[in-house]
Amino acid sequence: MKRIKAHKSFGGVTEFYQHPSTQTKTKMKFSVFRPERIEDITGGLIWLSGLTCNEENFITKAGSQKIASKLGLAIICPDTSPRGLDLAGEHDSYDFGSGAGFYVDATTQGYADHYKMYSYINSELYDLVNQEFHLDGNISIFGHSMGGHGALTIGLKNPNKYKSISAFSPITNPINCSWGQKNLKGYLGEIKKNWEPYDACSLISSGKNHPNKILIHQGLADEFYPEQLLTKNFEEKCHQSGQALEVSFQEDYDHSYYFISTFIEDHINHHAKFLVKD
């Protein structure tokens, strides 16, 4: 991997990396905030961003550096899709294709060759940052909206790889909302059975779970709540299955980074309980 930018921040460093990906067969970018010295890193947090975002949004807007610096955590923020391609329909809308990889391994024509965001995050990026930043598998996952969906589904399918899971305004039941249906059909085809491994509610119903409590923050003035996010469905599934879950509904808060920045410290502190070595 190649460091393309670095900015001293909060005693640590905010960096941008690029690397050739075997999963996407493109160059992929991610940002990192971390303590300056690798040996001071106590754990890693992978942040998955939402629709239209890239590796920059979270690290410039969420205000995560101060608390991460205090706790010695590295925060890793990958881009949300392959870039530099020109697949059929890839750049036609904000909610499919570029900027909207949906954290699945695509099987449809054209996309199957590059849109492997599930494996990119869960295998390739995971292994890369685990090794480069000496994380010893001391890694958790969180995200926002489409990235909240990514964090829930990737975390629930790989509870041994992620110490904890949290999300802001996640798409919890994509099978049943228009954002999810558009993406799952576009990347996986018409057969709905194939969508279930990428649906947090279906995963919980099928018996997947995580040993540690999942934390969700959801704004009640969110312009996509409840239609696209279906938070109550996820609450119900977790309740039925016994999955520990805390959903913190917040009056007047919307879907934006102003909401995320307000509660980011709570999320990072939540993960730190499971990550930070004594």
Place this chain on the structure above:
Amino acid sequence: MKRIKAHKSFGGVTEFYQHPSTQTKTKMKFSVFRPERIEDITGGLIWLSGLTCNEENFITKAGSQKIASKLGLAIICPDTSPRGLDLAGEHDSYDFGSGAGFYVDATTQGYADHYKMYSYINSELYDLVNQEFHLDGNISIFGHSMGGHGALTIGLKNPNKYKSISAFSPITNPINCSWGQKNLKGYLGEIKKNWEPYDACSLISSGKNHPNKILIHQGLADEFYPEQLLTKNFEEKCHQSGQALEVSFQEDYDHSYYFISTFIEDHINHHAKFLVKD
């Protein structure tokens, strides 16, 4: 003034306003973070942004809301120039014209009709926010780079209107750097005598001062230091004149918002000493 967007943040609200300006003869925009209830506001801070910025940069990237919320402060972030015009040369470069008003009252052809950013900030916006947010003149000023220049020059010329002044990476002596020369010539013409009221070093030399200590943070890995910023010149002038000044040089920090966000709490706490009512 018309509120065009609002986002609940840190228990308060981040807002965007638009209003017709008599100074610029255009619609001007600014953002605000403030406590939800006007009666909870303890003071106001006007933030002036740097080259290429608009009313969004600071409020999305600086991470100022948490501490401002705690202290009950309103932070007001105006755009950096008039918009929607098409003056000769206005959009040709990043460092003159749109996004680069330089906080002067222009006298040159075309610009004289609209580029009145000094009076816009110091009179029109000042009066507007003072009234709308019930600030009772309990107002301070700070900024970054070109906006640091704006904060120093506006604050030094109006010490009774601003309780305190601070800056990140300010252009302290624009008469003697290429950014400054380009702007001062473009907005004020060739006669250098006319530039001096917009040069912080010249203002100090001419006897202007502020009763409270000026705080400056300057990164030593700043790509524009020292050439464009000439911080040492300002230190020297303040030392000679007896102006209280603290310049905090920070090793490895650059000119970016990663630097600003790291030290924003120090600046807001500095102003709060002079602003927050007991």
